Amino acid sequence: MTGPDAVFPRADALAKAVGAERYSADVTPPGCLWAGVRRAGVAHALITGLDVAAARATPGVVAVLTRRDVPGTNRQGIVHKDQPVLCGERVRHRGDPVALVLAESREALALALSRIDAAFSPLPGVFEPAAALDRDAPYVHPEHPDGNLLAYGLVEKGDAPTALADCAVTVSGEYHTPMQDHVFLELPNGTARLTPAGVLDMVVSTQAPFRDRFEIAHALGLNPWTIRVRAPYLGGGFGGKDGATVQCLLALAALNAGGRWVKMVWDREETFLAGYKRHAAVMRVTLGADADGTLRALTGSLLFDAGPYAHLSGEIMALALEHAGGPYRIPHTRLEGSCAYTNNPVGGAFRGFGVLQSSFAIERLMDALATRLGRDPAGLRLQNALGRGEPNAIGVTPEPGAGAAECLTAVLAHPAWTERAAWKRQAPPFTRRGVGVTCMQNAMGYGRGLPDAAAAKLELTKQGTFRIYNSVPDMGQGNASAFVTMAAQALHQSPEAFALIQPDTRHCLPAGSSSASRTTFTFGNALLGACRAMEAKLRARAALALLCDDPARLILSPGLVTDPATGAAVPLARLGALLPRDDRLCVDQFVMAVVENPPDTGRQFKLGFPHRFYSHGACLCAVEVDELTGRVRLGRCVVSVACGRVLSLEGVTQQVQGAAAQGIGLALFEDPALENGCMGAGDLSRYLIPTALDLPDIDCLIVADDEPTGPLGLRGMGEVGIHGPGPAIAQALFDAAGLHVTRLPVTPEDLLSALGGPE
């Protein structure tokens, strides 16, 4: 049984449903110490005094550490190392850490943290990215050579300014997308100890256990090979655990704990304060077309609010520029991007990684163009959808596959679209209904300049079952379960014959992070290689037991290797018992292919630009607007997706639904209320994510597709679904209420104003 109709129960479902799965947060060794951080609480200031005597004297306190206790560079960051582990002289946002406390209990920890007396001399803050780039703006990093300009990039194709001047029609807009918190269920946390052998042994809720070792080692002056990181299943990550959260602080604590276990758990408010966020962005863009709607040129500039530290801001902006033309055929483009340092919360990785921001802008421009030309927005998109073999907005021809046109066509055949006129007519009193349909795309993998690699290890156990050594954390997206399905198919075994070892730098082979819609593709390919090696091995070893001189004719079946010529069979359990451990292991590795002849543009981007593989989709949102309150309810949501062949329909559907829900949150609910670097919505009573009652059923339509280089024909699709709801809801709100949405999230107040109120 294969293909999208097959039902594979998720390998993680039962253990999670009964509460048996042990997340990092569940690891609390008896007698462990508790570590916590005192945070600045001011957005930009010099530290003028730090009195920790009272904290140190608090009963139950083991140590209070400050900048002076940090060995190494004291600088963390995935690529660009500009974020202090503990701040010594200056704090650059309200969540910056100034002191680390280790205590025997959480109560003693809380008391000691409250007794740290930190004195600050406030510095002028900079909270608007545009203002940050003014010549006379206060600098977030006075030593940075480009002032507050963290990163700049330009992508260009053809001659956009000239082409734009010749266009029959142009539309322009300034579009804003907000900062967004990941709101993963499992808070940033970990447990660590220094073993007698000098190994720093850590269990962390992390998306990048292998890379964490280097980030910690750099920051604290350690040898990365003395650090072991284990990454159990995560209770959500979405990019927010890609890059150090607790890691460096926890490692520093463990170095000062006398060999005892130390646990650190941020609470929800601390996570809002100190965790990474999706970058707020402002995009000024102009789209030009012929009178018949044929797109000609796109120009514009994108400005990202990086907060005070680089994280992957430049790389995120690069992806935004790469996707700024959408899945459309645009011959001439010129787009600039900038990232500004500010004293706002730290911008970082988030599902949709820059793509979400520029997707909103291009989709809004397409709607503006449709309005200008009196065209149906869906028809205009179909007319301009990028076909197979055509270069995209930066001049790369992506790998062929089903694209925006196929995805859009699938959604347009859904009753939510074909029966929309009747649905709108049946609106109850005080209710206006509208429907919007937009396209989406998201590249897969790291892109050029950074090997998107994974190595897989597969073990035949002595009992004749298998052990998969997973190297890319499963943060809930289901990759670990997909690996079981893949290996079971490849080796003709039942899924129950496979156990998963979750990422552990001691026992698993290195791989990149769980990110970039890459995990199932890259590790899956490596795993299938290991499965092929295992199959060959099992045949060859079984041939010995079966006295068969032609191993190729042997057949693998659940628990057995059989010789069809004689009918004789050898159980895998017997092979497992016979073989020494070295002979029971198979390994392989895979590196994702990159664009072979990249266009000469985006020269500023050394890492992660451009991309070769794309998944596509389309999204329909049907909204109901209450005329009296301006409240928006999403009546229907339909998402189509083209992501190669489908290994698990359930898995793809769950990713589409989860991504769409997160996109809906960004569009209608999640308002950080940022003011002077402070999140007005700094807890879950004010930062609202949609609940089950706020979400409609989300229909997922699979578009026939194939990716020949993918494991079993699949491509990654964990991110693409997040891009649809923002622009589709915006289009639907114009249909329902005539509101021109340029800024997310849309508030009831926006709608009440647009409707003019019944008075």
Next chain:
Amino acid sequence: MIGAVYCPTSLEALWPLLADGAHVLAGGTDLLVAKRGPASCAVALLEGIGELAGISEGDGLIRLGAMASHATLARHPLVRQHLAVLALALETLGSPPIRAMGTLGGNIATASPAGDTLPALLALNARLELASAKGRRVVPLADFLLGPGRTALAAGEIIAAVVVAPPAPAALQHFEKIGRRDALAIAVASLAAVIATDAAGTVTEARLAVGSLAPTARRLPAAEAALTGQRLNRESLTRAAAAIREAVSPMTDVRASAAYRRQAAGNLLLRLTPQP
């Protein structure tokens, strides 16, 4: 942080605990959030005192025990049949777990301007039965709510019950809350209405109350007067809506601006406009 926990099984056992400074813990949905800090706080649970949880009818009055949970009240036949405005309000309160734990007395004692049951209880002319070591007294809810988090509750006193005279069976009972989402949402604005009409459709008595639009949930006498003696139609409701906007004193916060709240407050009444 919760320190010592006491579980008295009678009011007589409760009074000395309160005298010693223990906090009253009913459902805990507010208190456990408020007391998360390092300071230790002793609490006396009310859940062991059976007489506080009953729901009963007698002498033409319905008596709702202060310890009745929102979920229990929302599905109780007396509430559903006679106090629909309260049932509607309870259905919008928090989420299933909060409705299972939170109590009517707790929602009143917290005295949030956004307390979901408060406009409904005001529109029902609810009275509170307060108990202490000194005995009992009855106070109208409207006199009990003094400000955000401030009530007429004396030291050592608890809310024992809410007493309501059920509206005439034919009276219109209506509640609507504007939240920023459909569950676990603090009210941006809410309106409760209990409107009695005669056989000709003329309003004989209108009781209107709002939440999240003033320092306390409050009644709206001018809007009530604008409806009384009128038929419920677009004109009368529009006039009353204007009176609501005039009467409220909303604030701007992370959930909504004052201007939006004022506009929406009036609009909520227009929901009652008869449809052709």
